Amino acid sequence: MGNGDAIYTDSYSVSFEFDATRYGYDSEILSHSLDVSFERTVRVPEDGQDHWLPPTFGSFELTATDSGPLRLPQGIKKRRGVCFPIYEHEALWFDLSISGPFRLPVALKVAAGKVNAVSGKPWTEDPADEQDYLVAPHQPWLDGFNSGDDVIRQFVATELGKSESVESHLTGGEVWGGIQLLAIPMKPEYYRSIIETALQEAESTRDLNQNADPDLDISAEMDMCCSMIPPTSMGLGAGGKIRQTIEQDPYGVDQWDFTRAQRLFVSMINADQWERISGVRPHPSPITPAEYNGSGGHWYHFDGKDDIGPSPEFDGLPPLLGPEEEQALHIPAFLRRTPD
Amino acid sequence: MLKSSVYYILHIMTKFGPYIKQKREQLGGKSNSLRKVAEDVNIEPSYLSKIERGLVAPPGEEAITRIAHRLNLDKDITLAVAGKISSDLHEAITRRPELFARLIRAVVNQPEDKMVKIVEEIKDGEW
Numbered sequence: 001m002g003n004g005d006a007i008y009t010d011s012y013s014v015s016f017e018f019d020a021t022r023y024g025y026d027s028e029i030l031s032h033s034l035d036v037s038f039e040r041t042v043r044v045p046e047d048g049q050d051h052w053l054p055p056t057f058g059s060f061e062l063t064a065t066d067s068g069p070l071r072l073p074q075g076i077k078k079r080r081g082v083c084f085p086i087y088e089h090e091a092l093w094f095d096l097s098i099s100g101p102f103r104l105p106v107a108l109k110v111a112a113g114k115v116n117a118v119s120g121k122p123w124t125e126d127p128a129d130e131q132d133y134l135v136a137p138h139q140p141w142l143d144g145f146n147s148g149d150d151v152i153r154q155f156v157a158t159e160l161g162k163s164e165s166v167e168s169h170l171t172g173g174e175v176w177g178g179i180q181l182l183a184i185p186m187k188p189e190y191y192r193s194i195i196e197t198a199l200q201e202a203e204s205t206r207d208l209n210q211n212a213d214p215d216l217d218i219s220a221e222m223d224m225c226c227s228m229i230p231p232t233s234m235g236l237g238a239g240g241k242i243r244q245t246i247e248q249d250p251y252g253v254d255q256w257d258f259t260r261a262q263r264l265f266v267s268m269i270n271a272d273q274w275e276r277i278s279g280v281r282p283h284p285s286p287i288t289p290a291e292y293n294g295s296g297g298h299w300y301h302f303d304g305k306d307d308i309g310p311s312p313e314f315d316g317l318p319p320l321l322g323p324e325e326e327q328a329l330h331i332p333a334f335l336r337r338t339p340d
Numbered sequence: 341m342l343k344s345s346v347y348y349i350l351h352i353m354t355k356f357g358p359y360i361k362q363k364r365e366q367l368g369g370k371s372n373s374l375r376k377v378a379e380d381v382n383i384e385p386s387y388l389s390k391i392e393r394g395l396v397a398p399p400g401e402e403a404i405t406r407i408a409h410r411l412n413l414d415k416d417i418t419l420a421v422a423g424k425i426s427s428d429l430h431e432a433i434t435r436r437p438e439l440f441a442r443l444i445r446a447v448v449n450q451p452e453d454k455m456v457k458i459v460e461e462i463k464d465g466e467w
Contacts, residue, residue: 008439017439031436064464078465081465082462262464263464324436
């Protein structure tokens, strides 16, 4: 991109980088990014109860879809972006972090099958009337679809064509699958305000510190257009309930610069077919909660400040699993969160 | 610190000069004589001779780039043998210091086939 903004991957995360020369600063010092990785995890039961946040077993390894050795359907290659293998009914969550000296916030729209995971509405790259995005670093993780007050339904991979995905339930078709991301920086004047405030605070701190190092440099701190479904494509369904806040935007939609947003298509490929496509063995099969608990694993919780409230679009989504599969997910009652 | 810097320069001098001499002699023939190569890269033959014998420090980036081009060598590798990094790579690293520091530390002990895919720019397509 001519303006210096770009998307990179280091194989385990994608970085939406923004060039600070847009705000009148030296880009060498102030370039910043939103880094997103997709974490392997255990699937929680669909028993109607809320559960604590599950752990990570490591990040999914990402590959550019236009990478030469990959034998992917043309429809996926045309979307470009990145892809990773995932097993049917394997769960995942998103890790969001900010790089750069002032932790400059970045907003992120997340969709699955072009259904917005926060609002449940069809994918749009424009501002919406109600908040349909996350704000990092305030929102450090996202584990599922915004289905309730401080509650989400876990992201679980489903094979396209089986009508299990949220895309299928809400649109009646399974055309896109995958994950769609739109990273939105702030308008330059708002970033400048954050930077100047931080610089002033750093300056006053230095003045107050009698032992301050006089040489301290503050800046240094600082296609699927056709009806055929590619046989290897995966989408996301809504699994069990997890306690998680979707944080309200503390800045307001007017502060975000949608004209400079960067988007990315993340394709998910059935892990059973990954070796045939890439020549590389995929990660091991996911483990069940019972196996995880048996090994003494921990569960986590993160209650934020202000939840934006549930999306009515996700009301009434059916359970993803049948009774037999559910049985395999049994976890001890003492690990279940008791509803308030 | 000064002592270690001197040792480092001596190490580079003794590494870069023989490397260039070996590559030039492998090409062979009159067209790759020391005098002819020096003339083509616009430096004095006596200076190139001293470089090859490790008697002086390697020249600047521009001259090394000309020598690499003349001897059909990879510019980045030749600069690395001289203990230097090309200005375009230097600029790329200093422009995103956090990202590159993270990447380099992440891959420093990885096998080469993993390193070639350490970081790449991702493009958007049709969807």
